Amino acid sequence: MxxxxxxxxxxxxxxxxxxxxxxxxxxxxxxxxxxxxxxxxxxxxxxxxxxxxxxxxxxxxxxxxxxxxxxxxxxxxxxxxxxxxIKAYQEEIRRKILDMYGFDSIPDEIEQYIQAASAEPAMEESAIFxxxxxxxxxxxxxxxxxxxxxxGHALYYLSMAKVYDEWINKITKLREEMREYEEMVARLKRQKETEEDRILSELQYIRGRINASSRILTDKEKTAFFxxxxxxxxxxxxxxxxxxxxxxxxxxxxxxxxxxxxxxxxxxxxxxxxxxxxxxxxxxxLRQIDEMxxxxxxxxxxxxxxxxxxxxxxxxxxxxxxxx
Amino acid sequence: MREFFYGMFSLEFVSHAVEMRTSMENLFMLSTVGDMIGLPIIPPYYSLRLLPYLVPQISLWKRRMLREREFTDEHDYHLEGL
CATH class of the missing domain: 3.40.50.300 (P-loop containing nucleotide triphosphate hydrolases)
Known part of the structure; x- marks a missing residue:
């Protein structure tokens, strides 16, 4: 070859x-x-x-x-x-929070979380991913x-995709169950339909992203790894x-x-x-390589x-x- | 009248369902933004995506999770027979 x-x-x-x-x-x-x-x-x-x-x-x-x-x-x-x-992403999250709730500034504990989360070592890999x-x-x-x-990093990447995927599956299921209970309460209280769960659609979006990236890395047809x-x-x-x-x-x-x-x-x-x-x-x-x-x-x-x-x-x- | 029947038949179901929903909510928050209270579960890149939707629940949830409590708070243990 x-x-x-x-x-x-x-x-x-x-x-x-x-x-x-x-x-x-x-x-x-x-x-x-x-x-x-x-x-x-x-x-x-x-x-x-x-x-x-x-x-x-x-x-x-x-x-x-x-x-x-x-x-x-x-x-x-x-x-x-x-x-x-990462910076652009943080900004996007802040913007979204401000828009959604009409705040003038991000509440302290939320801002702290955004900053702490971004300092995590895994953040960079995920962002690149x-x-x-x-x-x-x-x-x-x-x-x-x-x-x-x-x-090592590449492997970390791949294993992360698997971990992410499992995590998302579990969370999505949990979220769906939560929704069922919510609907039940609404029905029993004869309230109108519950609004569409945006968290659920966000989770599905995330799952799509993760699957897309790990699929690329592991696609037998379209990927060549040397x-x-x-x-x-x-x-x-x-x-x-x-x-x-x-x-x-x-x-x-x-x-x-x-x-x-x-x-x-x-x-x-x-x-x-x-x-x-x-x-x-x-x-x-070289001989060993050929044998291997x-x-x-x-x-x-x-x-x-x-x-x-x-x-x-x-x-x-x-x-x-x-x-x- | 409707209130009456609601109270008679549904109240207990509703409060049970609400309770279930709350405990699932706890679990959900824990597994998404658990690192907020010192439990890192996943790399936080995607949990940040969820953050905007969780904003209203966060302080309540933190209070719920971090408050001191007796282990008997969680359930009504029937200790009469002991």
Whole structure:
């Protein structure tokens, strides 16, 4: 299998994700893949959900919190500013309270809650999660490329979706029961119909959002998830564990991309023992990778002589990954 | 007349239903904005969405949950036989 074939044979896989430990090249591959798809005439959005995003660095443009920024023809990039998103959201909640009750200001205990809630560590993840739904549900692009956060966060994301979903189900049921009692009281007291329960419709909305986002991550048809690995022992051990966890959350794994492979041809040159040893070490792990993942290994990407930043290098890398 | 029948037949049902509704309300508030009284149940992103609708109930609910009480308050235990 190779990367290009996967894209050609599965044009329905429109949500592309690169996941892996930090610093292995997720952003680089996201950018290169976005570049290649865009140059094939597809409309592509590559976006980052990482609070420490590096798309700005790789495209050498400051795009943080600016919405989708066009990088070149067919290619947009976006870095979600979670803080900004949370602030806007808090403001929306305050506005709603003021409007609903005609207050001049938010009551103290409510305001305290809004602030305390937003300081929770989970707030940022949830905010990003939610922002992603907005981006993807709009459906304006042919391809969405997630520059994913490191593995742990991604797993947290997924497990959160499950927890949320269960929570919402329970609450919704409880709310429905409450409503039944309310109706019963109204009937017995011969009052008119109870008004529509807005909390219930809000809960249903929330459930829709959560389902939408976890569906995207676990959609076998439309999602392609690639693990980025490098030929090193610790990475392999971690990746194998992570892959098992991902499988448990039903994330469809489309393949493994091996990064930072030192070109073997160098062995024919007069190179220092240091480099020779590295190449031999990598060979050992490359063999292990092939044994472990077999034909799920979709690309081997060489260690380049300089880092990948700027469109020129991205284009070169895209050439290596997908062919011209 | 209608009031009379209401009092005779329905009052007890109604007060029972209201009671049930209240205890469910407690449960509901607890599981949505429970972190307000120190019980973090879920990440609060979505509970904030519900907050505007809960505003009128909040202070009453907090008072209900946090007031000191005897364990016998919750139910009318019949302790006569003891």
């Amino acid at each position: 190779n990367l290009r074939r996967i894209f050609e044979e599965h044009p329905e896989r429109r949500y592309i994700m690169f996941g892996g430990k930090g610093g292995l090249g997720k952003t680089t591959f996201s950018a290169a893949t976005a570049y290649w798809l865009a140059s094939q005439g597809k409309k592509v959005l590559v976006f980052s959900v990482d609070p420490q995003a590096s798309l700005s660095d790789i495209f050498q443009r400051d795009i943080f919190g600016k919405g989708p920024v066009q990088i070149m023809e067919n290619l947009w990039a976006q870095e979600i500013d979670a803080d900004q998103h 939610d922002a992603v739904v907005d981006i993807v549900v709009e459906g304006k692009y042919d391809y969405y490329i997630y520059d994913l956060v490191p593995l 693990f980025v690995i490098v030929p090193e022992e610790m990475i392999l051990i971690d990746t194998r564990k992570a892959a098992e966890l991902f499988a448990r959350f039903d994330v469809p794994i489309s393949g493994y991309v091996v990064n930072r492979v030192v070109p073997r041809e160098l062995l024919n040159q007069n190179i220092p023992p240091y480099l020779r040893n590295r190449i031999q070490m990598q060979e050992k792990y 993942f077999g034909n799920q290994v979709v690309a081997r990407v060489p260690e380049l002589e300089r880092d990948v930043t700027g469109l020129e290098m991205i284009s070169r890398l895209a050439g290596i990954m997908y062919g011209k």
